[in-house]
Amino acid sequence: MEPKKKMNSYILAVDGGATKTTLSLRDASGKIYFEKTSTSTNYQAIGIEKAEKAFSQLLHEAYEATGIQDIAVAAFAVAGIDTKKGQTIVQQIVEQSCRKSLFRIQHIIVENDVQSTLIGLTGNDAGALVISGTGSTAYATDGKGRIERTGGWGHRVGDEGSGYWIGREILNTVFRYEDGRLQKPTVLKDLVYEMLQIDHIEQLNDWIYQTNYTNAQIAKISTVLSKAISLGDERAIDIACNAAKELVIMTDAVLRKIEPIHEGFIVYLNGGVLKNNPVILKLYKEYMMEQYPHISFDLCNQNPIDYIANRALRSLK
Template sequence: MEEKVVMAIDGGATKTAITLQLTNGKTLFNKISTGSNIHAIGIKHVERVITDLLMEAYQAIPNTHIEVAAFAMAGIDTSHDMSIIKGIIENCLNNVPFEINTIIVENDVHSTLLGLTDGKPGALVLSGTGSIAYAFDGKDLMVRTGGWGHLAADEGSGYWVGQQILRAIIRAEDGRTNKPTYLKTLLFEKLQVTNIEQLLAWVYHPEFTNAQMASISSILSDAIERGDETAIHIAKSAAKELSILAITVLEKIQYTGEVFTLYMNGGILRNHIVIKDLFQQYVSTKYPNISFELCQDAPIQYILKRALSEVNKVNK
């Protein structure tokens, strides 16, 4: 049987990845670019990022026929968002002469969960720049909780943690709390600033992004290791918010305690052990039979599996 080509695009808030792969697993092209969430950088910038990636892929392997192209995009939170993203992808493909049989456009976490479960029941909680949860009952019900963006929600996300750190530093600087915190020292070191004025100039820069706010979260673990009470409180709050996402999405598929895997992904759950452990503890209190699994591969690998599953459907 002739090997077919699938394409996966993972359009996240922080970075966008593209991979073209044969159905036998051989990779033909890989590239990573900047983020492509419409709510973070706008339509024109997203179109430029996607078009550039597609053009580079086409130049590397011209005249390639693609069986399935899966566009897994952050920022698809409503039907209106979906229509905008589909329009962007259509414009991008008009500029790149790929021949594509089937195009899938989905929220990035939706696609990732389908790639993870391969048709079986499961749930995924992601805490990266933003936060969101999806659950699939293994039949026809796919539900979500969260993922509404930093202005409306995203509790427990990297952006949210970064914001809590920034607010704690400002409160301490104002004298609105008597609780000392090491977070200020760590953040000043990270950003190479020496005073609050320089910190605020960084935050209020016209090109400041969600990803930059989320990057602040990286100092939390160091502060926790030093016993910083403010940092520990932020970690507990983040874990609690993420557990609420998970519990709510499980309730939506009427989970009753059977064998079930809850997958975890994103920088907060992958890199902050205290938050991950507390999150599992909070969820297990409600659902003691849940099995937790930290995603080991890059999201693009699960989106490739999502594309491959569509090829398999056609071949059956």
């Protein structure tokens, strides 16, 4: 058991994602005393009671493993906090979980996970964070406390340029090809069929409308895009160009909310689409530089929990 230190030495960082949750207990120097990943804490997906139970279990395990009791800051960065109603619900879940724990927490922060990550990245500087993973969103700050957002409204009405959006575009292409609505052939059909181990359009339809359907499954289809592009598939190239353009539109919209954009402004990039599809990343940067020639880009390579920990540590200063 770690010996106790004086107050304000320790922080808790919690990355509450849609599919998993990571809790990390660190001191002000960044030393990690406990870190564990568990199940989802998204109340919209699993319900309020299960979300609270998941948070409580992680907090309990952290205390049992370290014996540390006094926590200066606990930063809960949770996916799905997109409205005032969502903020209130998650705030109540987190506060109830903390009350049940044996920790004495001086300050609790509950906010959208992308906003937390942005603060962890930029600190007191102006900057933006663009994410294209299963979904897509963009946040920007002027470095003076103002934070703006664009996108992130979910697959039913948005998520343009995301893995889900790309996957849906690929599937639409396959159906259009099989129907005879495309004049040119596309290798996307063969790549999708190979990935899903099917050989008929009806099997693809059955897969899409299966009872255990998830957005992540559709997003996974996007991984065939790079190979199709390498084979010179015109439709795949069009999808990549359109994805990059959608991400640029989203980025431009959020940057215009915090104008002016000065030289040295950094746009941080994260998410599987931008990390794993070099063509989309290249096109995105080229399109952005046409509008903002003085900005720079930084592809995030740390674990998400590290950015949340930085956000908590910055609040100590």
